Amino acid sequence: MLIFMFLPLFVIADWLLPLPLPLLVKPGCAVLIIVAALYHFWCRCSSGSVFAPEFPRPVVILFNWGFGTLVFLFLFQLLLDGGVVVAAVVKGPWLHIPPVVRIAAGGFAGFLAAFALVNALRVPPVEDVTVVIPGLDKAFDGYTLLQLSDLHISRLFPRTWTEAVTERANAAQADMIVITGDFIDGSVAMRRDDIAPLSNLSAPDGVLAVPGNHEYFFDYDAWMKHLSSLGFKMLLNSHDTVKRGDARLVIAGVTDRSASGHHLAGPDPEAALAGKPADAPVILLDHQPGEAHNAAERGVALQLSGHTHGGMLPLLSWLVARGNNGFVSRRYQIGGMTLYVSNGTGLWPGFALRLGVPSEMTRFRLRCA
Numbered sequence: 314m315l316i317f318m319f320l321p322l323f324v325i326a327d328w329l330l331p332l333p334l335p336l337l338v339k340p341g342c343a344v345l346i347i348v349a350a351l352y353h354f355w356c357r358c359s360s361g362s363v364f365a366p367e368f369p370r371p372v373v374i375l376f377n378w379g380f381g382t383l384v385f386l387f388l389f390q391l392l393l394d395g396g397v398v399v400a401a402v403v404k405g406p407w408l409h410i411p412p413v414v415r416i417a418a419g420g421f422a423g424f425l426a427a428f429a430l431v432n433a434l435r436v437p438p439v440e441d442v443t444v445v446i447p448g449l450d451k452a453f454d455g456y457t458l459l460q461l462s463d464l465h466i467s468r469l470f471p472r473t474w475t476e477a478v479t480e481r482a483n484a485a486q487a488d489m490i491v492i493t494g495d496f497i498d499g500s501v502a503m504r505r506d507d508i509a510p511l512s513n514l515s516a517p518d519g520v521l522a523v524p525g526n527h528e529y530f531f532d533y534d535a536w537m538k539h540l541s542s543l544g545f546k547m548l549l550n551s552h553d554t555v556k557r558g559d560a561r562l563v564i565a566g567v568t569d570r571s572a573s574g575h576h577l578a579g580p581d582p583e584a585a586l587a588g589k590p591a592d593a594p595v596i597l598l599d600h601q602p603g604e605a606h607n608a609a610e611r612g613v614a615l616q617l618s619g620h621t622h623g624g625m626l627p628l629l630s631w632l633v634a635r636g637n638n639g640f641v642s643r644r645y646q647i648g649g650m651t652l653y654v655s656n657g658t659g660l661w662p663g664f665a666l667r668l669g670v671p672s673e674m675t676r677f678r679l680r681c682a
């Protein structure tokens with residue numbers, strides 16, 4: 314909460330107050346800045362959870378734009394202040410930032426936040442990625458999986474968005490669809506209608522999925538039952554085997570690393586792979602990519618993850634990397650295993666901004682070594 318108070322106070326003191334605005338205008342602007350900065354507090358007031366803003370969608374969009382503008386303006390003002398300090402050290406006299414520069418910084422911050430928000434709200438196109446799988450039987454050469462991840466179905470990504478995602482996913486005509494967690498933000502009662510179109514996802518070998526950390530925030534057991542009722546095969550430290558004649562391909566899945574904090578079973582790759590056909594290549598679904606090295610040591614050929622949202626913004630990528638063992642966005646090679654970290658199909662509605670990190674639906678085409 315302290316950082317969310319520091320942001321508006323800094324912007325008010327260092328950006329707003331020096332502007333030559335009428336005295337009666339500044340208090341109103343200051344109030345708007347504080348309201349935008351406390352967006353996550355309002356979320357908690359609306360639903361009991363910071364992760365589920367229960368406002369009309371236009372209000373959620375407006376809050377994301379306002380909060381994003383505040384963050385960008387904070388960074389721009391820091392850069393301006395830094396430039397003033399450097400100029401003072403080099404040239405001597407202390408410089409003042411002209412009002413027109415402050416106004417331009419505010420305008421650009423607003424534009425950048427709007428641009429980033431539009432990028433976040435889109436229904437992503439299907440992208441194709443080819444992965445060579447060691448030990449893959451020729452019967453599976455060309456096999457396709459479509460990955461969806463981090464849908465975060467919510468007031469920001471409602472039923473109409475879910476319908477469009479479902480239609481595009483089915484049009485990809487993949488052999489299998491997999492979903493690597495964070496389906497929702499909200500309880501089953503809140504999201505029942507918004508998530509319903511996902512029941513229409515269809516692929517010849519089914520729709521397989523694992524939970525993400527956000528499912529644990531909103532009654533995990535209720536969500537596992539509801540997702541199963543929608544037709545998803547939930548791989549909770551278990552696996553499924555795809556057959557093509559005598560050839561086998563294993564799709565395994567684990568629960569999320571956050572499970573232990575909710576007194577539930579955490580990820581157990583050993584249990585997930587127990588009893589799998591010998592020598593069958595393994596594709597592992599794990600919402601968080603941080604334990605990918607362990608998967609590689611177990612002989613997994615391909616791990617599909619999400620969770621990071623690709624870092625969302627360039628400046629955030631470094632912080633996201635620190636929390637995920639350096640894995641942030643898209644493709645990595647770990648020994649003989651390929652790790653793919655999806656940027657996410659949707660985004661958490663508490664900070665729905667994307668710059669240079671597009672959302673995605675990814676169709677993987679498997680090839681023999």
